[in-house]
Amino acid sequence: MEMCAVSFDDVGEALQQINQLAVVDGQRSLGELLALAILDLHGSASLHPRRNGYADIRPVPCSLEVARGLIVPHMPADLRLLEDEQLALVQLVRELAANELVPQAAGYEERSEDPRALYEQLAALGLTGIPFSEGHGGAGQSYLTYLLLVEELAAAYLGLAIGLSVHTLCAFAIDSFGSEDQKRDVLEKLTSGEWFGAYSLSEPDAGSDAGSLQTKARRSGDGYELTGSKVFCTRGREADVVLVIARTSDERRGVSAFLVETDAPGFEGDKKEDKMGWRSSPTWQLTLNGVRVDEARRLGAEGEGFKIGLASLDSGRLGIAACAVGLGQASLDAAVGFTTEREQFGRAVSDNQGVSFMLADMATQIEAGRALYRHAARLRDAGAAYSVQAAEAKLFCTDMAMKVTTDSVQLHGGYGYITEYPAERYMREAKGLQIVEGTNQIQRHVIGRALTATKSS
Numbered sequence: 001m002e003m004c005a006v007s008f009d010d011v012g013e014a015l016q017q018i019n020q021l022a023v024v025d026g027q028r029s030l031g032e033l034l035a036l037a038i039l040d041l042h043g044s045a046s047l048h049p050r051r052n053g054y055a056d057i058r059p060v061p062c063s064l065e066v067a068r069g070l071i072v073p074h075m076p077a078d079l080r081l082l083e084d085e086q087l088a089l090v091q092l093v094r095e096l097a098a099n100e101l102v103p104q105a106a107g108y109e110e111r112s113e114d115p116r117a118l119y120e121q122l123a124a125l126g127l128t129g130i131p132f133s134e135g136h137g138g139a140g141q142s143y144l145t146y147l148l149l150v151e152e153l154a155a156a157y158l159g160l161a162i163g164l165s166v167h168t169l170c171a172f173a174i175d176s177f178g179s180e181d182q183k184r185d186v187l188e189k190l191t192s193g194e195w196f197g198a199y200s201l202s203e204p205d206a207g208s209d210a211g212s213l214q215t216k217a218r219r220s221g222d223g224y225e226l227t228g229s230k231v232f233c234t235r236g237r238e239a240d241v242v243l244v245i246a247r248t249s250d251e252r253r254g255v256s257a258f259l260v261e262t263d264a265p266g267f268e269g270d271k272k273e274d275k276m277g278w279r280s281s282p283t284w285q286l287t288l289n290g291v292r293v294d295e296a297r298r299l300g301a302e303g304e305g306f307k308i309g310l311a312s313l314d315s316g317r318l319g320i321a322a323c324a325v326g327l328g329q330a331s332l333d334a335a336v337g338f339t340t341e342r343e344q345f346g347r348a349v350s351d352n353q354g355v356s357f358m359l360a361d362m363a364t365q366i367e368a369g370r371a372l373y374r375h376a377a378r379l380r381d382a383g384a385a386y387s388v389q390a391a392e393a394k395l396f397c398t399d400m401a402m403k404v405t406t407d408s409v410q411l412h413g414g415y416g417y418i419t420e421y422p423a424e425r426y427m428r429e430a431k432g433l434q435i436v437e438g439t440n441q442i443q444r445h446v447i448g449r450a451l452t453a454t455k456s457s
């Protein structure tokens with residue numbers, strides 16, 4: 001049976017319908033309304049997994065065009081257990097990926113250009129506020145649903161998915177620890193995409209050892225003055241607001257969290273780093289030169305900066321894990337496409353068991369990573385503790401992505417080493433995932449500490 005794809009026109013029309021529906025039906029979430037409106041446009045059979053045979057569609061090996069990154073890779077993530085609303089959103093992001101992201105990703109990367117226009121497209125589709133309450137402009141979806149969409153985005157364009165993940169990390173801190181005024185004044189601008197958020201903890205001498213950070217927030221009148229150097233801030237200058245962690249007392253844990261607008265006097269972008277990968281995801285060295293921040297923009301109480309920063313990182317690590325699974329999947333798709341079309345010794349390269357076994361191992365590892373991040377997300381959605389599971393997911397998924405992308409380059413032979421094919425870019429991109437939001441050694445510390453603490457209690 002024919003499957004009906006969702007186009008951008010459909011989405012625009014659906015959003016118009018939603019605007020009308022929302023007036024009469026305040027009970028439903030944006031995602032639910034979007035799903036219903038799209039279903040309505042196509043008739044109810046079009047998106048339903050069982051009624052239209054959607055779940056039975058097997059992954060087709062991608063062509064060389066796919067391997068070169070010209071068309072969206074087919075994503076064989078199993079959709080059968082998704083709810084209708086999740087499925088509609090995944091479908092929406094796949095269409096966006098196919099039509100807008102895959103064709104443009106390599107260009108933005110080559111030009112090292114921040115894809116602001118694409119972020120604005122994400123915002124127009126309601127994707128900048130997926131896991132936040134509707135009362136604050138979000139889509140009222142679960143964290144799991146948000147991560148499913150991050151995985152899809154990462155498979156098409158990792159740099160963009162990273163930016164969304166950092167944006168959501170900043171918004172998460174406000175959603176969890178902010179006052180009602182902060183939610184109204186800042187969170188709602190983030191969920192709507194009017195503003196984009198960033199997160200700044202790292203400093204020149206404070207990376208894994210974040211407790212040694214030196215940026216000072218000195219009391220001044222009814223607010224603070226922030227002074228110091230920050231490094232590695234993703235989208236720092238390009239963002240509108242940055243969650244800055246700064247020292248408010250000399251005690252090691254005496255740090256606080258501040259919402260700093262990037263157009264504030266004294267907020268300076270010193271240098272945009274030249275990087276191995278993620279070149280269109282700008283990484284900034286920043287100087288805070290007596291930046292004035294009102295007390296109303298301090299998040300939580302004085303001294304709660306670590307609690308806020310680390311809780312945000314738990315959520316962020318799941319975003320990185322989902323990115324790694326998407327990247328691994330794109331890399332596998334490219335390898336399947338290449339090895340089934342490339343012939344040597346009179347047959348497809350994939351007909352060699354040594355090659356197909358590598359593909360099988362890649363697929364199995366990706367699926368294991370997917371299960372791991374989804375499990376941690378379900379714990380988070382249920383309100384259970386999930387820090388250790390987030391660390392396990394970040395560790396496993398990003399190490400997996402490194403291995404899978406390296407094997408994909410190997411399976412492409414010499415073509416894997418040239419930039420015309422995306423395999424080498426995927427491999428460069430995977431490396432960054434093992435480093436950010438706590439290196440994988442630090443994830444092992446988190447997991448190891450939890451194991452030994454359990455034993456000694």
Ligand SMILES: Cc1cc2nc3c(=O)[nH]c(=O)nc-3n(C[C@H](O)[C@H](O)[C@H](O)COP(=O)(O)OP(=O)(O)OC[C@H]3O[C@@H](n4cnc5c(N)ncnc54)[C@H](O)[C@@H]3O)c2cc1C
Binds near residue numbers: 233234278283438
């Ligand atoms: C592309 C990119 C984007 C980033 N984006 C952001 C951002 O938006 N916001 C932000 O705040 N930061 C960001 N970071 C910073 C990132 O989180 C840090 O680079 C990371 O936490 C490691 O810190 P470091 O680079 O100072 O390395 P260091 O802490 O100096 O570590 C060097 C090496 O020593 C190892 N090591 C250190 N301590 C231990 C230990 N106790 N046991 C075992 N091994 C250890 C590390 O694992 C690493 O291999 C980004 C980094 C990159 C590369």
